[in-house]
Amino acid sequence: MPDMHEPDPRFVESLEGQLGRELRRNNRSATRPGIRALKMTGLVIGSVTLGAAAMGAAQQIQDSWRRELLEARLEVQLQMAQQRLNAQRDGLETTREQVELGVRNELDLVHFELQIAQSETDLNLRALDLDEVRQSGREPLDDLSAPRVDGRDFVSERLRLRLDLASRHLDVVMREADRSRDLVRQGLAGEQEAEARDLAMREAELQLDALHHQLDLRSEFLDSEISAVEAELKTLEVEARNRVVLLDQRLRFFQGELDNFQAAIDAGTVHPITAANLRTQAVEIEAQLQLAQQELMIVQRELERRAP
Amino acid sequence: MLDQTTLTGLYREHTAALYQYVSRRVGGDRSLAEDIVQDAWLRAVDHWPRRGVPDNPRAWLVRVAHNLIASHFRRRRPRFVDPTEIEFGEEPSYPDTPSAAALVSWGLSRLRRNQSLLLEAFYLEGKSTREIAEGQGLSERAVEGRLRRARQNLEKRLRPFVRSDSSGAAESGAEIEAEPASVLELTEGGRRHA
Numbered sequence: 001m002p003d004m005h006e007p008d009p010r011f012v013e014s015l016e017g018q019l020g021r022e023l024r025r026n027n028r029s030a031t032r033p034g035i036r037a038l039k040m041t042g043l044v045i046g047s048v049t050l051g052a053a054a055m056g057a058a059q060q061i062q063d064s065w066r067r068e069l070l071e072a073r074l075e076v077q078l079q080m081a082q083q084r085l086n087a088q089r090d091g092l093e094t095t096r097e098q099v100e101l102g103v104r105n106e107l108d109l110v111h112f113e114l115q116i117a118q119s120e121t122d123l124n125l126r127a128l129d130l131d132e133v134r135q136s137g138r139e140p141l142d143d144l145s146a147p148r149v150d151g152r153d154f155v156s157e158r159l160r161l162r163l164d165l166a167s168r169h170l171d172v173v174m175r176e177a178d179r180s181r182d183l184v185r186q187g188l189a190g191e192q193e194a195e196a197r198d199l200a201m202r203e204a205e206l207q208l209d210a211l212h213h214q215l216d217l218r219s220e221f222l223d224s225e226i227s228a229v230e231a232e233l234k235t236l237e238v239e240a241r242n243r244v245v246l247l248d249q250r251l252r253f254f255q256g257e258l259d260n261f262q263a264a265i266d267a268g269t270v271h272p273i274t275a276a277n278l279r280t281q282a283v284e285i286e287a288q289l290q291l292a293q294q295e296l297m298i299v300q301r302e303l304e305r306r307a308p
Numbered sequence: 309m310l311d312q313t314t315l316t317g318l319y320r321e322h323t324a325a326l327y328q329y330v331s332r333r334v335g336g337d338r339s340l341a342e343d344i345v346q347d348a349w350l351r352a353v354d355h356w357p358r359r360g361v362p363d364n365p366r367a368w369l370v371r372v373a374h375n376l377i378a379s380h381f382r383r384r385r386p387r388f389v390d391p392t393e394i395e396f397g398e399e400p401s402y403p404d405t406p407s408a409a410a411l412v413s414w415g416l417s418r419l420r421r422n423q424s425l426l427l428e429a430f431y432l433e434g435k436s437t438r439e440i441a442e443g444q445g446l447s448e449r450a451v452e453g454r455l456r457r458a459r460q461n462l463e464k465r466l467r468p469f470v471r472s473d474s475s476g477a478a479e480s481g482a483e484i485e486a487e488p489a490s491v492l493e494l495t496e497g498g499r500r501h502a
Contacts, residue, residue, distance in 0.1 A: 004338075005327070005332055006327070007323065007331075008338070008342075015323070015349060016320075018350075019315060019319060019349055019350070019353050020312060023312060147354055224375055225379040225380070227343040227344065228346070228347065306343075
């Protein structure tokens with residue numbers, strides 16, 4: 001009978017392979033010469049979106065030419081994000097003037113400011129990605145269990161940027177929800193409008209909570225309070241739980257919409273396609289909800305199994 | 309810089325011992341032991357290329373694993389265990405069930421670092437008081453005194469969670485009951501000196 005304290009040979013073999021890969025990645029980062037910025041804007045401009053998708057995969061960059069290509073792509077993305085932001089800032093003054101003249105309302109200005117905040121966040125995220133590529137010599141890693149790069153915690157920096165944006169987004173949707181309730185009270189809008197705004201507000205709150213939670217998990221991981229696997233599982237748990245809550249709210253909203261429409265559907269005043277679309281959306285949300293519940297169950301079972 | 313061949317050599321030389329240390333500390337909980345061993349090695353691969361391989365790589369790995377285990381258990385609420393699971397016998401030993409090992413690891417995580425390391429060296433690694441004394445530049449008598457105080461501190465922390473009706477792992481703090489002193493044989497007589 002094998003000793004219970006002997007490691008499983010499959011685990012030993014698998015970890016050996018993983019460490020070898022990790023070492024190669026670290027060594028490449030340590031010996032990396034100063035990276036030349038490739039001036040190949042024309043070549044890569046069509047690949048900007050492809051570059052963004054590749055970032056998500058966060059795969060190791062095997063060759064220096066790939067790294068240079070990625071850097072060049074990120075530089076172009078950064079320039080484009082900067083231009084977008086400049087254009088929006090130019091438009092901000094015009095919007096302010098229009099609000100003062102009464103041509104546009106206060107919420108239009110708030111939306112415009114939020115768009116600028118989104119663009120600023122986008123710009124800062126891309127700048128962080130570029131810094132990480134330059135410092136690490138690999139694609140940016142966004143997992144909670146990603147290592148620090150020369151003592152710098154890019155994962156938390158990105159999370160804090162997203163947190164700031166989510167916080168501003170929540171402020172805006174709360175103002176919209178307040179305004180909708182005022183309009184409903186004044187009889188200028190229907191209950192559905194206020195319900196839709198409330199739903200958006202709850203979604204924004206959940207998004208903010210999830211980011212706070214991720215930041216906490218990241219901190220726990222860096223303090224060695226949780227393992228990489230635990231960090232991943234707990235992140236998945238939060239994401240799945242939030243999806244369950246969100247989808248459940250959306251489903252109830254759509255079912256409410258269907259109920260509200262029912263009389264009009266029966267009277268034939270609503271086009272059958274509109275009703276069919278609503279039903280299809282409700283069915284799709286129900287299927288997504290079931291999937292999210294299943295994911296949550298699987299992740300929680302694994303966390304329970306790992307609990308001491 | 310740490311090269312692949314050196315890493316592979318170190319890995320093959322020290323992994324079994326590291327795993328055994330961790331597995332015994334966690335009472336044979338395989339998935340937890342694997343997580344901790346993996347984390348310890350990943351930290352090594354992160355640190356060693358920059359700071360050099362330490363003189364005693366195994367001691368470095370064990371120290372990191374010790375910290376990871378302490379962090380893991382420090383945050384967890386201890387569960388009650390049965391007295392039969394947590395006896396220290398004549399020989400150097402450590403609880404061999406996950407629940408009892410978890411309780412002891414939790415208790416160790418609550419002690420001062422030097423005390424927990426001392427108890428580990430004595431009970432888990434099977435070092436004699438003489439060996440510990442030589443390693444730390446202390447007299448054997450001083451080590452015995454420190455061991456006694458560490459055992460008393462650990463016993464004080466574990467005692468409320470050791471009870472004979474522990475099935476179901478009740479966790480309410482209100483249900484904690486004291487056990488007779490004989491339950492935990494964390495005494496000097498529980499272990500022969502070399």
